[in-house]
Amino acid sequence: MLTIESDKCTACGICETSCAFGAITVQDDCAVVNETCTLCGACVENCPVDALHIEIAGKKIQSDIEMYSGVMVFAEYRHGGIAQVSYELLGIGRKLADKRGVTLSAVLPGGNVASFTEALIAAGADTVFLAEHPVLEQFREDVYAAVLEQVIREQKPEIVLAGATAIGRSVIPFVAHALNAGLTADCTHLEIREKDGMLLQTRPAFGGNIMATIECPNTRPQMATVRPKVMAPAVPDRTRKGEVIKVRLLEQTLQTKIEVLDSVISDGDQVNIQEVETLVAGGRGLESEKGFALIRELASELGGAVAASRAAVDSGWIPYPHQVGQTGKTVSPKLYIACGISGAVQHAVGMQSAEIVVAINRDCNAPIFNIATYGVVGDLYEVVPQLIKRLKEIKK
Amino acid sequence: MNIIVCVKQVPDTKDVRLDPKTNTLAREGVESIMNPFDRHALEEAVAIKEQLGGKVTVITMGPPQAETVLREAIACGADDGVLISDRAFAGADTWATSYTLARAVKTLGLFDLILCGKQAIDGDTAQVGPGLACRLQLPYATCVQKTRKVTTAAIEVERMMDDGYDVLRLPLPALITVVKDINEPRVASLKGKMRAKKTEIRKLSAADIGADHQCIGLAGSPTQVVRVFSPEARGDRKIFSGSVTEQVDQLVECLRAHL
Numbered sequence: 284m285l286t287i288e289s290d291k292c293t294a295c296g297i298c299e300t301s302c303a304f305g306a307i308t309v310q311d312d313c314a315v316v317n318e319t320c321t322l323c324g325a326c327v328e329n330c331p332v333d334a335l336h337i338e339i340a341g342k343k344i345q346s347d348i349e350m351y352s353g354v355m356v357f358a359e360y361r362h363g364g365i366a367q368v369s370y371e372l373l374g375i376g377r378k379l380a381d382k383r384g385v386t387l388s389a390v391l392p393g394g395n396v397a398s399f400t401e402a403l404i405a406a407g408a409d410t411v412f413l414a415e416h417p418v419l420e421q422f423r424e425d426v427y428a429a430v431l432e433q434v435i436r437e438q439k440p441e442i443v444l445a446g447a448t449a450i451g452r453s454v455i456p457f458v459a460h461a462l463n464a465g466l467t468a469d470c471t472h473l474e475i476r477e478k479d480g481m482l483l484q485t486r487p488a489f490g491g492n493i494m495a496t497i498e499c500p501n502t503r504p505q506m507a508t509v510r511p512k513v514m515a516p517a518v519p520d521r522t523r524k525g526e527v528i529k530v531r532l533l534e535q536t537l538q539t540k541i542e543v544l545d546s547v548i549s550d551g552d553q554v555n556i557q558e559v560e561t562l563v564a565g566g567r568g569l570e571s572e573k574g575f576a577l578i579r580e581l582a583s584e585l586g587g588a589v590a591a592s593r594a595a596v597d598s599g600w601i602p603y604p605h606q607v608g609q610t611g612k613t614v615s616p617k618l619y620i621a622c623g624i625s626g627a628v629q630h631a632v633g634m635q636s637a638e639i640v641v642a643i644n645r646d647c648n649a650p651i652f653n654i655a656t657y658g659v660v661g662d663l664y665e666v667v668p669q670l671i672k673r674l675k676e677i678k679k
Numbered sequence: 680m681n682i683i684v685c686v687k688q689v690p691d692t693k694d695v696r697l698d699p700k701t702n703t704l705a706r707e708g709v710e711s712i713m714n715p716f717d718r719h720a721l722e723e724a725v726a727i728k729e730q731l732g733g734k735v736t737v738i739t740m741g742p743p744q745a746e747t748v749l750r751e752a753i754a755c756g757a758d759d760g761v762l763i764s765d766r767a768f769a770g771a772d773t774w775a776t777s778y779t780l781a782r783a784v785k786t787l788g789l790f791d792l793i794l795c796g797k798q799a800i801d802g803d804t805a806q807v808g809p810g811l812a813c814r815l816q817l818p819y820a821t822c823v824q825k826t827r828k829v830t831t832a833a834i835e836v837e838r839m840m841d842d843g844y845d846v847l848r849l850p851l852p853a854l855i856t857v858v859k860d861i862n863e864p865r866v867a868s869l870k871g872k873m874r875a876k877k878t879e880i881r882k883l884s885a886a887d888i889g890a891d892h893q894c895i896g897l898a899g900s901p902t903q904v905v906r907v908f909s910p911e912a913r914g915d916r917k918i919f920s921g922s923v924t925e926q927v928d929q930l931v932e933c934l935r936a937h938l
Contacts, residue, residue, distance in 0.1 A: 284769070301907075303690060303801075305709075319742045322770030322897050325907045337770075343893045362842060422845070424809070425818055449840045453821040456806035460777055460813040465901030468804040488907065489690075489801060496906040540818040544835065545846035585938070610803055618937060628910055629803075635910070639937060641930065647918075654910070657933055658918035659926045669927045677931065677938070 284338060285320055285327075289313045291334035298326035298335060303489045325493075344501040345463070351503035353388060354380040355440035357431060358403055358411075359450055360393040361422060362548060368446030370406045370516035372509060376444055377407035377517055379475045379482070388412060388440065390530075392430045394420030397527075404525030407517045412438065414530040416537060422450050423541040428457040433536045435462060440504050442475075442482050447508040459506045465499030466506040469609060471513055471632050482507065487609050487628045494628060512557055512613040513636075556605060560617045561587025564607060564634070567594035568623020568644060568663055575601055577667050578622060584674050590614065590634075592624045608633035622663045626651025643667065680733030680831060681790045682724040685780060685811070686717040686752060688745040689801040713748040716796025718755075720857050722864040724794050725756035727829055734758045736787065740768060740779055746880050754867035754875035761787065765885040770897030773802075777810025779895050782888035784815060792834065793854040797822055808856035819854040820847050824861055 285307075292313045299307055299314065306320035314326075314335070327335045354376045359366040373389065380387040388410040389403045400411040414430045431454065435443060443458075445451040447469045459466035471494075472485035481498055482505040488495035499505045556562060563582040565575055575589065582589045589605055596606045607614055608630040619637035624630060626642065626649055634640065635654050642655035643663045652658045659666050691710045724735045737752040739745050740763040749760030763783045771779060784790065793815075798805035805821065812819035824844060825837040835848045839858060849855075867875070885895060893899055917933070919926040 284766070318766065319744070320769060323907075324904045328907045337897070339897050342898045361840070366841075422840075423847075424812075424820065428813075449822060452805050453809060456773065456804075456809035457813045457819075459806070460774060460810040463774070463901065465772070465774065465903075466806060467902055468802075468806060483905075487803075488904070494908050494910055495904050496908075497902050498905050499901050500903060502901040540850055541820070542848040543845055544848055546840075547843045547846070549843040610798075610800075618934070631910060639934075641934070652916070652918055655916055655918070657930055658916065659923075659930055660918065660920070661923045661926060665923045666927060669923060670930065673927055673931045674938075677935070 285316050285322060286336050286338060287314050287316065288334045288336070291332050293332055293334075295331065297329050297331060301325045301329040303492070342501060345503060348501075348503050351439045351441040353385045353438070353440045354383075354442045354444070355435070355438065355504070356387070356389045356408070357443065357445040357451065357455070358389040358391040358399070359446055359448060360391065360396050360399065361450065362546070365399050365402065366446055366448055366450075366511070367516075368448060368451075368509070368511040369403070371511065371514040372444045372446060373403065373407040374516040375473055375509070375514040376442075379442060379473065382475050382477060383480055385441070386410060388438065390414065390431060390434045392419045392427055400527045401521075402519065404523050405519040405521050407523075408525055410526045410528060412528050412530050414532060416532055418537050418539060421543045421546060423539050423543060424454050424457060425541055426537060426539040427454045428461070429536040429538070430530070430532065431455075431458045432461050433533060434530055435504060441480055443504045443506045444473075445506070445508050447510040451508050455506065455508055462504070464502050464504050464506050466508070467497045468508050470507045470509050473507060473509070481505075487632050492628050510613045512615055556588050556590050556607065557612055557614055559588045561585045562590045562607075562614060562616045562618070562634075562637075563587055563620045563622065564590035564592065564624060565595055565601070565622050566592035566624030566630075567598070568625075569595060569600065570623075572600040574623070574663075577664070581620065581667055581671055584671050585618070587616070587618070590619075592630050621651050621655070622667060624651055625649045626654060680728060680731045680792065682728060682733065682735045683784060683787070683790050683793045684717070684721050684724045684735060684737045684752070684757065685793065685795045685807070686721065686737055686739050686748055687714045687796075687799045688712070688739065688741050688748045689714045689799050711744070711747070713751055714796055714799045716798060716800075716857065716859065718796075718864040719859050719861050720794040720796045721752050721755060721757060722862045723826060723857055724792075725865075726862065727792070727826070728756075731829065731831065733791075736761060738763060738780065738783055738787075740764070740771070740776060740783070749880055750875040750878070751867065753878050754871040755865060756871065759881070760878065761881045761883060763883045763888065767885045767890075767892065767896050770900060771895060772900035772902045773804055773806035773810055774901050775895050775899035776807050777814055778899060779888070779890060780807070780811050781814035782890050783883055784811075786883060786888045791831065791851045793817070793852070795854070795856045797856045797858050805856070808854060812854040815854070817852055817854045818849045819856075820849060821856045823855045823857045826861070
């Protein structure tokens with residue numbers, strides 16, 4: 284529970300404003316906590332006089348933590364290829380493994396996927412655990428989870444990384460629960476502490492309004508998912524040597540209750556916003572669906588595509604595939620123009636690796652200006668038309 | 680058909696803002712709402728009940744005031760509400776939450792189907808649904824965008840993938856998590872609101888569900904938040920000033936090299 288040392292507390296009120304749940308208030312000369320407290324620790328972190336503490340009673344500690352070693356990546360296969368994010372995970376996985384002085388492995392379940400092991404080794408894997416079986420041809424939560432669980436129990440990696448894709452986000456929480464392991468979703472930054480191998484996992488928290496760093500001190504493996512396009516893949520090195528080990532899948536591992544009746548690939552009717560060099564994005568500041576006509580005009584003038592914030596998508600102004608942010612896509616274009624987007628952390632984590640960010644917003648205090656390369660303070664309905672006009676003039 | 684719907688009371692995160700001066704969360708006027716994805720799970724459950732008969736029970740883990748979302752769910756067509764509430768549950772991460780919900784479901788008895796929203800908007804993890812399926816040993820599917828067919832023996836669903844969708848058949852009992860495309864949630868009827876007022880909400884404590892104290896709340900959570908901070912500003916930024924025309928001119932000048 285949260286304890287407050289009344290003799291240390293100065294009633295400054297910082298804890299009150301740092302609480303996302305309204306669980307702490309300053310009454311008379313000391314902070315008081317109520318039952319809505321979720322023990323998130325935000326107030327403890329912010330208290331300038333160390334008056335707040337969270338006490339954990341009876342925390343269980345896994346007894347064989349020392350047995351776990353190495354970094355393992357879930358290599359995701361679907362419809363004839365390995366997901367790009369798997370190579371990105373091998374990129375960050377290699378760095379973590381080298382810093383800790385351990386091996387990097389990949390586990391690859393699938394029907395007929397042996398031909399992909401070379402690419403995984405070239406991307407940084409020392410070992411590939413190949414789990415082939417006809418039942419793994421298509422993704423099924425139960426049998427994929429069982430395969431990952433079997434390999435992790437046998438190999439005991441200290442860290443397991445997976446892509447925050449439809450497949451990864453669906454199967455990994457099941458595996459983590461089965462292993463009694465901690466799992467952090469959608470990490471935007473991963474770091475390892477050399478002395479004890481603690482994985483420092485950073486992700487947006489509180490609806491993406493602030494960042495939080497998370498540890499799993501008492502359990503192994505430490506598991507994390509990472510969204511596509513957040514980490515950089517290593518340059519493939521075809522001369523790298525690695526070992527391919529065929530996993531002997533247990534009878535009980537291959538049981539499935541799920542029947543896959545069909546697997547439909549949707550037509551790519553829209554531009555993938557993760558693939559273009561220029562994005563023009565609209566947010567709540569557009570105030571209506573019509574605003575996107577202006578956004579589209581600017582995008583086409585720049586030869587780019589249209590993106591949006593969660594607020595614009597939630598308002599129904601533009602479909603979900605255009606959404607950038609923690610609950611949408613992560614993009615890293617050369618140029619990102621944010622129009623009428625406040626720039627909350629949940630949006631920022633999806634676009635902050637863009638080379639140049641232009642912010643157009645009336646509110647000069649909007650957080651988007653903190654992450655912008657160039658900021659224009661003004662009404663987007665005045666700024667954007669003038670910008671289009673100037674760009675047209677330059678072209679001539 | 681006995682259907683359980685898991686819901687969560689969340690702060691309406693679109694109203695939570697970071698105060699740029701103090702770097703703390705400004706939450707004035709932030710309301711508590713039913714997690715938007717859970718509304719769609721509830722609607723799907725009520726629609727299935729209307730088709731096949733049976734009962735919809737809504738459960739939530741949270742502080743006493745989370746009772747509000749249960750009453751709201753009853754107003755929108757659920758039959759019963761169960762509040763899983765205890766000081767000992769505080770600080771639960773997704774592992775401890777899945778454990779607690781599973782214990783509560785076992786306490787409630789037999790069921791055919793469990794529905795959850797894809798994720799909660801305060802945490803955005805999407806981990807509790809699969810975790811609950813694991814603990815209850817249920818076949819499951821996440822991000823369901825359409826229920827194609829449901830009988831007392833099986834459910835056929837379309838599940839969103841990154842490149843399209845899969846059509847799956849799961850034998851019951853099973854668990855699914857849903858996305859917003861699955862349906863359009865109804866608004867509460869007047870009759871529903873009346874019933875919501877009168878319905879007694881069942882309350883379950885840690886002792887009622889036979890929870891192991893090492894598996895609940897902060898003690899049962901493998902993950903631990905060690906630092907909370909706001910992201911750093913870009914080093915090389917340039918915020919223009921002057922009239923709109925002047926600012927646009929400066930911007931175009933800066934961008935020229937990159938176009």
